[in-house]
Every structure is written in structure tokens, then in C-alpha cells.
Amino acid sequence: MDATPTIAVAVRIRPPNSWEAARLPEVPSFDDVSLRGEGNLCTPRKTTGTPLTHIVRVTDKRLLIFDPPDEDTARAFKERGFWPPGTKRYKDRRFLFDRVFDVGAHQRDVFEETAKPLLDGLFEGFNATVFAYGATGCGKTYTISGTEDDPGLIYLTMAELFQQIEDKKDEVRVDVTVTFLEIYNEEIRDLLVQPGSPTPKGGLVIREDKFVQVSHLTELRPSTAEEVKEIVLAGNARRTQSPTHANETSSRSHAVLQIHLATAPRTADTTELHKMATLSIIDLAGSERASATKNMGERMVEGANINKSLLALGSCINALCESGGRKIHVPYRNSKLTRLLKFSLGGNCKTVMIVCIAPASNHFDDTHNTLVYAERAKKIKTKTVTANFINVDRHVGQYVEAINRLHAEVAELKSKLASKSNAEAESIKRKRIEVKAEVNRAKIDMQTKLDESREIMADGAACAGTLYAADARLQSLRTRLALIGPSSPDSYIPSHLVAERNLLLPLIEAEEKILRDDSAVQTRIRRSNNTSNMFAAMLRAVCERRQNKLDEVSIENIALSAQLKKTEMEMTQARAETEALKTVTDRYSEQFVTFASILASTNALLKESSQALLCDSQEPGSITSVGLALKKLADANDVSLTSLVGHPAFSYTPSVDSSTILSFTGHLPSTVKAPVHRNSPRNSLSSQVTRKLKSPRKSVTRTSIVPSRRTHVLKEKKSLRWKDEVGQGSLDDASSSNVDADGSASNRISVGGSDSDWEDERADESVDRFISSMSTCVKLKKSRSSRLDPGFLKAGKDMSTLGSLAEDEETSQSSILSQRPALLTDRVNRPFDVSQSFSLDIPKGRSSVATPRMPSALRTSRRKSQIGPVRSEKTSRRRSSLLLQPLQPTSPIEKPLGGARRVPMESTRSPAKRSKRASLLGRTTMSMRHRAPVLDQNINVYSMSSKPSWK
Numbered sequence: 001m002d003a004t005p006t007i008a009v010a011v012r013i014r015p016p017n018s019w020e021a022a023r024l025p026e027v028p029s030f031d032d033v034s035l036r037g038e039g040n041l042c043t044p045r046k047t048t049g050t051p052l053t054h055i056v057r058v059t060d061k062r063l064l065i066f067d068p069p070d071e072d073t074a075r076a077f078k079e080r081g082f083w084p085p086g087t088k089r090y091k092d093r094r095f096l097f098d099r100v101f102d103v104g105a106h107q108r109d110v111f112e113e114t115a116k117p118l119l120d121g122l123f124e125g126f127n128a129t130v131f132a133y134g135a136t137g138c139g140k141t142y143t144i145s146g147t148e149d150d151p152g153l154i155y156l157t158m159a160e161l162f163q164q165i166e167d168k169k170d171e172v173r174v175d176v177t178v179t180f181l182e183i184y185n186e187e188i189r190d191l192l193v194q195p196g197s198p199t200p201k202g203g204l205v206i207r208e209d210k211f212v213q214v215s216h217l218t219e220l221r222p223s224t225a226e227e228v229k230e231i232v233l234a235g236n237a238r239r240t241q242s243p244t245h246a247n248e249t250s251s252r253s254h255a256v257l258q259i260h261l262a263t264a265p266r267t268a269d270t271t272e273l274h275k276m277a278t279l280s281i282i283d284l285a286g287s288e289r290a291s292a293t294k295n296m297g298e299r300m301v302e303g304a305n306i307n308k309s310l311l312a313l314g315s316c317i318n319a320l321c322e323s324g325g326r327k328i329h330v331p332y333r334n335s336k337l338t339r340l341l342k343f344s345l346g347g348n349c350k351t352v353m354i355v356c357i358a359p360a361s362n363h364f365d366d367t368h369n370t371l372v373y374a375e376r377a378k379k380i381k382t383k384t385v386t387a388n389f390i391n392v393d394r395h396v397g398q399y400v401e402a403i404n405r406l407h408a409e410v411a412e413l414k415s416k417l418a419s420k421s422n423a424e425a426e427s428i429k430r431k432r433i434e435v436k437a438e439v440n441r442a443k444i445d446m447q448t449k450l451d452e453s454r455e456i457m458a459d460g461a462a463c464a465g466t467l468y469a470a471d472a473r474l475q476s477l478r479t480r481l482a483l484i485g486p487s488s489p490d491s492y493i494p495s496h497l498v499a500e501r502n503l504l505l506p507l508i509e510a511e512e513k514i515l516r517d518d519s520a521v522q523t524r525i526r527r528s529n530n531t532s533n534m535f536a537a538m539l540r541a542v543c544e545r546r547q548n549k550l551d552e553v554s555i556e557n558i559a560l561s562a563q564l565k566k567t568e569m570e571m572t573q574a575r576a577e578t579e580a581l582k583t584v585t586d587r588y589s590e591q592f593v594t595f596a597s598i599l600a601s602t603n604a605l606l607k608e609s610s611q612a613l614l615c616d617s618q619e620p621g622s623i624t625s626v627g628l629a630l631k632k633l634a635d636a637n638d639v640s641l642t643s644l645v646g647h648p649a650f651s652y653t654p655s656v657d658s659s660t661i662l663s664f665t666g667h668l669p670s671t672v673k674a675p676v677h678r679n680s681p682r683n684s685l686s687s688q689v690t691r692k693l694k695s696p697r698k699s700v701t702r703t704s705i706v707p708s709r710r711t712h713v714l715k716e717k718k719s720l721r722w723k724d725e726v727g728q729g730s731l732d733d734a735s736s737s738n739v740d741a742d743g744s745a746s747n748r749i750s751v752g753g754s755d756s757d758w759e760d761e762r763a764d765e766s767v768d769r770f771i772s773s774m775s776t777c778v779k780l781k782k783s784r785s786s787r788l789d790p791g792f793l794k795a796g797k798d799m800s801t802l803g804s805l806a807e808d809e810e811t812s813q814s815s816i817l818s819q820r821p822a823l824l825t826d827r828v829n830r831p832f833d834v835s836q837s838f839s840l841d842i843p844k845g846r847s848s849v850a851t852p853r854m855p856s857a858l859r860t861s862r863r864k865s866q867i868g869p870v871r872s873e874k875t876s877r878r879r880s881s882l883l884l885q886p887l888q889p890t891s892p893i894e895k896p897l898g899g900a901r902r903v904p905m906e907s908t909r910s911p912a913k914r915s916k917r918a919s920l921l922g923r924t925t926m927s928m929r930h931r932a933p934v935l936d937q938n939i940n941v942y943s944m945s946s947k948p949s950w951k
């Protein structure tokens with residue numbers, strides 16, 4: 001409300017009652033517009049009763065328009081008829097007030113903006129008045145008193161007043177007294193006296209001094225709003241009300257409720273500042289027109305008195321408006337009402353006038369008059385409002401009373417202080433308990449989450465370890481597979497590598513299965529990661545939870561606990577991962593041991609077998625037993641492999657050309673790079689490695705027989721045939737040493753080479769005999785070392801030549817048997833050493849100074865290697881083979897056959913001999929192995945086939 005010293009005027013429009021609502025047009029809606037005959041759109045008319053219109057339209061909180069133009073012009077024309085030119089059809093008058101409440105306003109809305117702002121002034125000693133003005137039946141009583149369910153201004157004001165008194169009770173003492181009266185027919189009646197009590201004739205008398213007072217009024221001292229409410233209800237019940245034509249519950253009197261406040265400070269001083277104020281809440285009787293109310297008799301007299309008093313009020317308002325603050329005569333004394341409101345209207349008082357109006361056109365004139373009345377009241381300029389206070393000087397006699405009061409006050413304050421400190425201590429204690437409980441709860445939550453997540457996260461860590469191991473294994477397997485080469489129809493891969501590939505592929509598949517995104521291990525790792533994230537989020541959430549309640553120490557405590565749980569979880573994960581890796585390592589160790597034992601036992605058995613086969617005579621039983629033993633070994637190996645890798649080494653059927661044993665070149669280190677070209681068998685990795693492995697026979701021949709000519713041979717870079725002393729025979733190096741697989745010459749001196757280049761035709765027969773004798777040795781359990789073994793030759797001091805073997809056989813058997821295993825083991829375990837002792841790469845232009853020389857015993861034996869009497873018959877031919885002769889290039893077909901020929905078959909051999917050699921090819925694989933040193937794929941074969949040439 002406006003703070004200027006004027007009367008604040010608020011207008012409240014009551015909602016239409018049921019009678020009016022039935023006659024008022026509905027709010028226009030686009031859905032139910034209809035087209036009138038004249039072409040205007042309008043809302044449908046109500047068909048029953050006299051039509052009414054809305055005469056007030058609220059535009060905003062302060063402005064209303066009285067009698068606005070009807071938007072439905074056609075209906076307006078029909079209702080109001082023809083308006084002559086120049087006449088104003090609508091009043092369309094705008095009124096500006098301090099506040100306008102539309103029909104939908106609630107009681108509390110009215111209270112909040114009218115009476116409530118006055119309450120603060122009451123405690124400071126400022127008088128205040130709220131009165132409701134308006135025609136009869138416009139809602140004054142409803143606004144002031146309200147109903148049981150919807151209390152009005154009085155109840156709401158008193159409730160707020162007592163609440164403020166309660167709030168200020170530590171500072172001030174407030175005495176509240178209430179009076180309730182009515183002015184009926186210019187007679188003041190006390191509404192708080194019990195019914196039947198004697199009342200002075202002519203009513204109560206107004207005494208006017210500094211203040212206006214009504215003598216002998218009953219004063220009540222309510223302490224709550226409820227008590228005030230009961231007071232008002234009781235007073236209203238005693239108030240004169242009569243049904244009129246305009247209002248069934250028409251108030252026939254002006255009711256005045258006065259609340260007197262006396263405020264004193266709670267300090268005990270010699271002088272006290274007492275403040276006094278009065279809040280008057282007045283429900284005026286409604287102005288009424290006799291024609292409208294159709295009152296007769298007593299009601300008419302009541303109405304006349306009401307109008308008289310209201311007229312006096314209007315006169316006072318007019319006078320106050322015209323005075324403009326000047327001191328002029330205001331006719332307060334014309335009525336009891338104006339006398340009572342003297343200080344409220346023009347005195348030291350803050351006044352709010354609530355103007356109640358009806359919304360319908362049946363109250364057109366009343367509403368108009370009321371608005372005009374209110375507009376005039378709005379223009380009243382009151383005096384500057386001052387506070388009502390008095391300084392009370394204490395009399396000495398009152399000091400004792402003051403001291404007592406002070407003592408009581410001190411005691412009261414002490415008890416308050418004690419209770420306050422107790423409350424504070426209690427609060428601190430409670431807070432500590434809460435903080436402790438909160439910290440404990442946080443720790444329990446973290447521990448619970450840790451326990452929930454531990455298993456899954458440990459499992460994930462273990463899976464990570466497994467995954468790491470699988471990845472490492474897969475890399476190794478892939479590297480090994482790359483060394484073997486791709487499996488395409490064009491590429492040639494030896495059978496043992498095929499077998500190895502077949503062993504590796506399922507292993508790779510198994511590892512890839514583990515590493516796949518949809519594998520169980522990966523799923524478990526993902527689940528573990530999710531759990532880990534949730535665990536971390538939970539720790540964060542716990543650390544940030546209810547931080548405002550916790551002190552710094554508690555927050556730090558929780559943060560450290562969270563860190564501890566996190567570390568604990570990381571330890572669990574690390575342990576699980578370590579355990580998984582340990583398990584894998586253990587398994588690998590077992591596998592390594594098993595593989596080592598497989599390799600050792602296999603090697604040992606292979607050595608035994610090879611030796612047995614080498615020594616085998618025509619006894620088929622020995623070969624069978626060896627075969628059975630090998631099969632037994634293979635089966636045992638398969639069992640071990642199955643337990644290790646899940647499946648055995650896949651079996652295959654080796655062809656004659658691709659026998660695994662014949663083509664085996666040894667296990668390649670994984671660091672060797674995979675071959676790039678594998679289209680030709682010679683380009684395969686195994687070929688590349690084993691191509692350097694040449695038969696020692698030729699190397700021995702060359703190094704031992706004509707070492708001084710090697711340099712010459714290298715310099716010439718030609719294929720030469722060395723003639724022996726008698727000019728017969730030849731040594732063909734071209735096919736083995738100087739021509740590589742691709743046909744290009746190289747400087748490498750291969751001391752191996754084809755047996756066919758220098759071995760005589762009887763060599764095969766002598767070898768067969770040799771094998772037969774070895775078989776006999778095996779059968780008789782008196783096996784002797786192979787004569788091919790240089791160690792064997794070295795071992796017996798007496799056996800300086802192979803030629804003496806026949807004579808010394810019986811005497812030396814025991815010593816040979818004792819040395820054989822070691823010799824075989826030594827040879828098999830050092831295949832590359834052996835080959836290197838017979839094969840050497842020499843750069844172009846360099847002499848073969850690095851070529852190892854054969855031991856003298858070997859060289860001697862080489863010269864005396866004419867085994868048996870057949871050898872003596874071929875002496876001249878063998879010697880002739882030592883002669884250097886030009887050599888025809890050896891056919892590529894001939895080289896793999898490795899027949900012991902000194903000249904190429906195509907050039908020198910007769911068809912008969914050629915067929916004989918061909919028949920040799922048809923022999924058993926075992927015999928082929930004995931005579932196939934040029935199948936340079938396998939060092940074991942090399943070991944077997946290297947023996948007869950230089951012995």
C-alpha cells in the first residue's frame with residue numbers, strides 16, 4: 001500500500017451469487033460462438049431470466065473499468081436499445097485504486113495487502129483502521145469476518161498479531177485488549193456483554209479527549225487468535241442482522257472491533273517508554289436504496305439510519321478531501337459513526353478502506369456510487385501519522401516492584417542461558433554422534449562394496465594375466481607359423497613342417513579364441529572393469545556424501561579410508577594377477593619339462609633306432625622291433641602332447657619325396673625370419689638352412705685328397721673333374737658344390753656332394769654288406785660303432801685304418817660297444833657342427849685356408865677305405881676317380897638320387913647301369929637313406945649317409 005499519509009483504498013469485487021451467475025453471460029469462447037443474423041459473432045444467449053452484464057472489468061492490480069463496452073455489440077444493442085447520437089452508450093469509466101481484487105481473490109490475499117502492513121506500526125504506537133464500505137450484499141461482512149471455514153480479516157489479522165507478539169516477547173511486553181461494538185440506529189451497543197445484561201438507555205456514550213473512547217465497553221484480553229475468533233463470532237451473533245430483499249444476512253448496524261495494544265520494554269529503568277495503539281476493524285452497514293431493498297417499517301428505519309451515518313461519513317470524506325490538509329471544519333459529529341472514526345479518517349491513524357462492490361449490472365448504480373465514493377476517499381489527505389507513546393517515570397515506591405521484576409527477568413534469562421548452553425552442548429554431542437555414525441556408515445559402505453566387488457575384480461585381474469599369457473603365447477605361435485610358411489597349393493613344405501603346422505594351428509586357434517572380444521575371459525575382464533568403475537564411483541560418492549555435516553577431520557578420515565580400500569583392492573587384483581601368471585608359469589614349466597623329456601627320450605630312441613638300423617643286417621625282426629619302439633614312443637608322445645596341448649601330433653602319410661625324416665632340417669630358432677619366397681621347395685626355409693649341409697663324404701674327399709688344389713678350383717670357378725693317378729675316374733663337383741639350386745655358381749666349397757661323383761658302382765653293395773653286418777651286431781647284442789663315426793676311428797688306437805676292421809673285429813667289439821652311445825649322441829646333438837666341419841662358405845677370391853682338415857687317421861682311412869675284396873678289384877677305378885677331369889653338369893634329377901657314380905648317368909653310364917641305379921631307387925626307404933646324402937634336408941639323414949664315403 002502507499003506509504004503517503006492518505007487513506008489507502010482497495011476494491012474487492014465479490015463473485016456473482018447464484019442468481020446473478022444464472023443471468024450473466026458466460027465468458028466468451030471461440031467454441032460456442034454463433035452467427036447472428038446481422039453477421040456478428042456472439043456467444044449464445046441464455047434463454048432464462050433477465051439478462052445481466054458484467055459491469056466491472058479488472059485490467060490490472062490497481063485499475064478497473066466500470067461499465068466497459070460490451071464486446072458482443074449485437075447483444076448490447078438488443079439489451080440497451082438504440083443509443084441516440086451524441087449520447088455515451090457506456091460509462092466506460094476507469095478507476096485507479098491502491099489495489100483491486102478481482103472475483104477470484106482469496107481472504108488471505110486481501111489480508112496480505114491491506115491489514116498486514118498496518119501491524120508493524122501498531123507495535124510502534126501508530127493507530128490503524130480498516131473498514132469495509134459498500135452497498136448492501138456486496139461482501140463487507142464476508143471480507144471482515146468471513147465464515148467458519150474461510151475466516152476473514154479479523155481472524156487473519158489477530159493471528160498475525162499474536163504471532164508477532166510471540167516473536168517480540170523477549171524485547172517487549174504487549175498487552176492486548178479487545179472491544180466489540182455496533183452502531184445500530186445511531187445507538188452504540190456493546191457486543192461483548194452477556195445477553196440479558198442491563199444496557200444503558202440510548203446506548204453507550206462516546207468520550208472524546210485525546211482519543212475517542214466509548215465508555216463502559218467490555219474489554220477482553222485474548223491471548224490467541226482463536227480466542228479473538230470466538231469473540232468475534234459471539235459478537236456477530238449478537239449483532240443485529242435481518243434478511244432484506246437485497247441480502248438474506250444483511251447487517252443492519254456498523255460493527256466496530258477495536259484491538260488496543262500497550263507495548264512496554266522489558267528493561268527496568270527509571271523511565272519506561274510505553275507505546276499505545278489501536279487497530280479498528282469496522283464492518284459498515286451497507287448503503288441501500290429503499291427502492292432496491294423494498295424495506296418497509298423497521299427495516300426502512302434501519303436503512304435510513306444507515307444511510308444517514310454513511311452520508312455523514314461521505315460528508316466528512318468530502319470535507320477532508322477539500323481541505324487539502326488545511327484545517328477546516330469536518331462534520332464528524334453528524335453521526336456516531338463519524339465521531340468514532342474521527343481519528344481514523346483525519347487524525348493520527350493509518351487507514352485502509354476496503355470497498356466492496358458487486359459484479360453484475362443489477363447493482364449498477366450502487367457499484368457506481370460506491371466507486372465514486374471510494375475515489376473521493378482516496379483523495380483524503382490525512383495528517384502525518386505520529387506514534388502514541390508516553391514516558392512513564394517510576395515513583396520510588398515502584399522501585400521495589402521494578403527490582404523484583406528485574407530479579408525475575410534475570411532468573412528467567414539465566415535459565416534460558418543455561419538451557420541454551422545445555423542445548424548447545426547437547427547439540428554438539430548429538431552432532432559428534434552423528435558424525436561418528438556417518439564416518440562409520442561410510443566405512444561400512446566402502447567395506448561392503450569392497451567385499452562385493454573383490455571377487456569379480458580379482459577374477460578380472462586373473463583373466464588379465466591369462467590374457468597376457470595367451471597373447472604372448474599367440475605371438476610365439478604366430479612367429480613359428482610364419483617361419484613354416486603359408487599353406488598354399490603352390491608352396492612346398494616338408495611333411496614334418498606340415499605336421500608342425502597342424503600342431504600349431506589348433507594351438508593358435510585356442511589362443512585366438514581366448515583373445516577374441518566375445519570370449520569368456522574378455523567378458524569377465526569387462527565385467528571386472530565395470531565393477532572397478534562402480535567401485536571407484538562409489539568411493540567418490542561416499543567421500544562427497546553429506547560433506548556439510550562432517551568436519552574436516554571426519555572428511556579426511558573418510559578420504560583415507562577410501563584410499564585404503566582402493567589400495568586393498570589393487571593389492572587383491574595384483575595378487576590375483578600374479579597367481580594367474582604363476583599358474584601359467586607353472587604350467588609352462590611342466591610343459592617344458594614334458595617337452596624336454598619327450599625330446600630327450602625321442603632323441604635317445606632315434607639315436608638308438610638309427611644306430612640299430614645302421615647296424616641292421618637282413619634281420620627283419622630288428623627293424624620291426626625298432627619300428628614298434630618308435631611307434632610306442634610316438635604314442636607316448638601323443639599322450640603327452642594331448643595332455644599338454646589338447647591333441648596329439650597329427651599323423652600324416654609321408655610320400656617318398658617328402659618324407660619327414662628325409663626332409664627334416666632341424667628345429668629353427670624363432671628368431672629366424674620367415675622366408676619370403678616359398679614357391680619352390682628349394683626356396684623354403686628348411687631348404688635354405690639345410691642347403692649348406694653337404695655330405696661330408698665329398699668334403700672329406702676334397703679336403704683330404706687334394707687340399708692343395710682347392711684354391712685353384714675356386715679361382716677357376718668351374719666344374720672340374722679330378723683325375724686320379726692313372727687318369728681314370730673323375731670327381732664331379734659341379735652337381736654338388738659349385739652349382740646352387742638355381743644353377744648359379746658359388747664360391748662355396750662343399751665338401752659333401754653327390755656320392756655318384758666318386759663312389760664306385762660296388763659301393764652300394766659294400767654298404768649293404770656293411771648294414772647287414774651292423775644288423776648282425778645289433779641282433780647279437782654285440783653292436784659296434786659305425787665305421788662312419790670318426791669318433792669310432794679315434795677311439796681305437798689300434799684301429800688306424802678301416803681296412804683293419806675285419807681283422808680286429810672280435811678283439812675290439814667290447815670297446816666299440818662301450819663308446820657307441822656317446823659317439824652317436826655327440827653326432828646327433830651337434831649336427832651343425834658336423835656339417836660345418838665339412839662345409840664352409842668362402843667369399844669369392846679367397847682361398848680355402850679355413851677349410852678344416854680331416855684328422856690324419858681319417859685321411860689315412862680314406863685312402864684305405866677299400867672295404868673287402870671287392871674293393872681291391874676296384875682299386876684302379878677308385879684311384880682313377882681322383883684324377884681331375886672336366887665334368888659335365890649333373891642332371892637335377894640325378895642329384896636327389898645320390899647314386900654313387902663318378903660320372904653323370906646321361907653321359908657315361910650305359911643303359912644297363914642306368915637301370916641298375918634306377919632299381920636302387922626302388923629299394924626301401926631305409927636303404928635310400930643310407931645312400932642319399934644329397935637329400936640335404938635333414939641332418940640326421942646326413943649323419944647316416946655320410947659314413948661310407950670316407951671310411
Ligand SMILES: Nc1ncnc2c1ncn2[C@@H]1O[C@H](COP(=O)(O)OP(=O)(O)OP(=O)(O)O)[C@@H](O)[C@H]1O
Nearest residue numbers: 014015136137138139140141142247250251285286
Ligand atoms: N468474496 C466473496 N466470496 C464468496 N461469497 C461472497 C463474497 N463476498 C460476499 N459473498 C457472499 O455474498 C453474500 C452477501 O455478503 P455480505 O453479507 O458479506 O454482504 P454485506 O455487504 O455485508 O451486506 P450487508 O451490508 O447487507 O450486511 C453472502 O452470502 C456472502 O457469503
